[in-house]
Amino acid sequence: MxxxxxxxxxxxxxxxxxxxxxxxxxxxxxxxxxxxxxxxxxxxxxxxxxxxxxxxxxxxxxxxxxxxxxxxxxxxxxxxxxxxxxxxxxxxxxxxxxxxxxxxxxxxxxxxxxxxxxxxxxxxxxxxxxxxxxxxxxxxxxxxxxxxxxxxxxxxxxxxxxxxxxLNLGLDASLSLLFESFAYRRGVPADADFVFDARVLPNPHWDPRLRPLSGRDRAVADYLDAQPDVIDYVAQVGGFLDHWLPRMRTDTRSYVTVAFGCTGGRHRSVYLAETLAAHARERDWPDVATYHRELD
Structure with missing residues (x-):
């Protein structure tokens, strides 16, 4: 190399x-x-x-x-x-x-x-x-x-x-976070540290207008943002991560993967990964990334 x-x-x-x-x-x-x-x-x-x-x-x-x-x-x-x-x-x-x-x-x-x-x-x-x-x-x-x-x-x-x-780009050496989405029908990511099941939430797939889109799209996000169950889910998972992720900073651990799964890995799990990644960035985590297994 x-x-x-x-x-x-x-x-x-x-x-x-x-x-x-x-x-x-x-x-x-x-x-x-x-x-x-x-x-x-x-x-x-x-x-x-x-x-x-x-x-x-x-x-x-x-x-x-x-x-x-x-x-x-x-x-x-x-x-x-x-x-x-x-x-x-x-x-x-x-x-x-x-x-x-x-x-x-x-x-x-x-x-x-x-x-x-x-x-x-x-x-x-x-x-x-x-x-x-x-x-x-x-x-x-x-x-x-x-x-x-x-x-x-x-x-x-x-x-x-x-x-x-x-490349000597100077990425902060502290804990890096990856928020990943996936489809349960294709298995849980092997390297996930936390796995959250989004299949209990309302599914945009059943709306013909939203079906071709993904959780990255504004229309899907607006639909899910308006669902009371989704609001509760995001608040509770965000609180859990706020409490436990800081405790995972150690000299030997450099990264954590937080995975969200739904049926197709296209709508709910993608929305949650993006939303919780934004939540982490708002709390000044220096290295936050998203990866959507079924889209990327």
Missing amino acids: SGATANDGGKPTLLVVSGMSGSGKSVALKTFEDLGFYCVDNLPAELLGSFVRSVTEGDSAPRKLAVGIDVRNRHGDLASLPEWLSEVGTMGLDPKLVFFDTSNAVLLKRYADTRRRHPLSHLGLALADAIALERQVLKPLRALADVTIDTSDLNVHQLRRQVTTD
């Missing part, structure tokens, strides 16, 4: 996040966003210079940028990425390419667990073949990377820590 500093000499920073699909790039981008980066995922590589020029104009322009560029781009564009990184460097930024990798066996398991489609599945390839092709396409980017992070043995918490450590 190679390492690099995210900022050098006070220059504005640009992190280009690439790597294998399923290796944790989305978690990394969310981590950068939590740390004050202006983040964009799946940017067409040819627009990298235009994007940087657009967002860095003006006195209040962000000084930390992170952009996801991977196999979802046209493959010919990826070959020109070194040229576009050099162009960004002439604009006064300090560009770094961060590559996330994972073993094929772990990638196969992750896709089986999440049942998500691989970005190259539209080519009619079997999953193992799609992964092999992606690895071949991204091989030049991996060789070019300033930082390479293997996530094969990392959970979400460990990945966030690894990212901030390898």
Whole structure:
């Protein structure tokens, strides 16, 4: 694993996040966003210079940028990425390419667990073949990377820590919290420290207007915010966490996962994870993240 500093000499920073699909790039981008980066995922590589020029104009322009560029781009564009990184460097930024990798066996398991489609599945390839092709396409980017992070043995918490450590981003060393949503029909997350069952709450799924949405959407949140049982549930779980989470700060424990489950993992559990994460941030927890297993 190679390492690099995210900022050098006070220059504005640009992190280009690439790597294998399923290796944790989305978690990394969310981590950068939590740390004050202006983040964009799946940017067409040819627009990298235009994007940087657009967002860095003006006195209040962000000084930390992170952009996801991977196999979802046209493959010919990826070959020109070194040229576009050099162009960004002439604009006064300090560009770094961060590559996330994972073993094929772990990638196969992750896709089986999440049942998500691989970005190259539209080519009619079997999953193992799609992964092999992606690895071949991204091989030049991996060789070019300033930082390479293997996530094969990392959970979400460990990945966030690894990212901030390898890039010298200065994440607070205190207890980090992950609020996760999941569907009971696909099993309880193995690394959850606290598990709360949301199936007792009113289900937005039965409202045809809300069914296509998720707990991230305002309409679903408004529906659940108006339910007395949901109000009681949030207050009681919030009180429980306020009381017990501070007591879990120890020299050996660096993270806690609080998981919420419902039938489909789309509405109630997602809403609760987002709501209780916001509750924790309001109480000044320095490192709070959300992960929605059935959506992310």
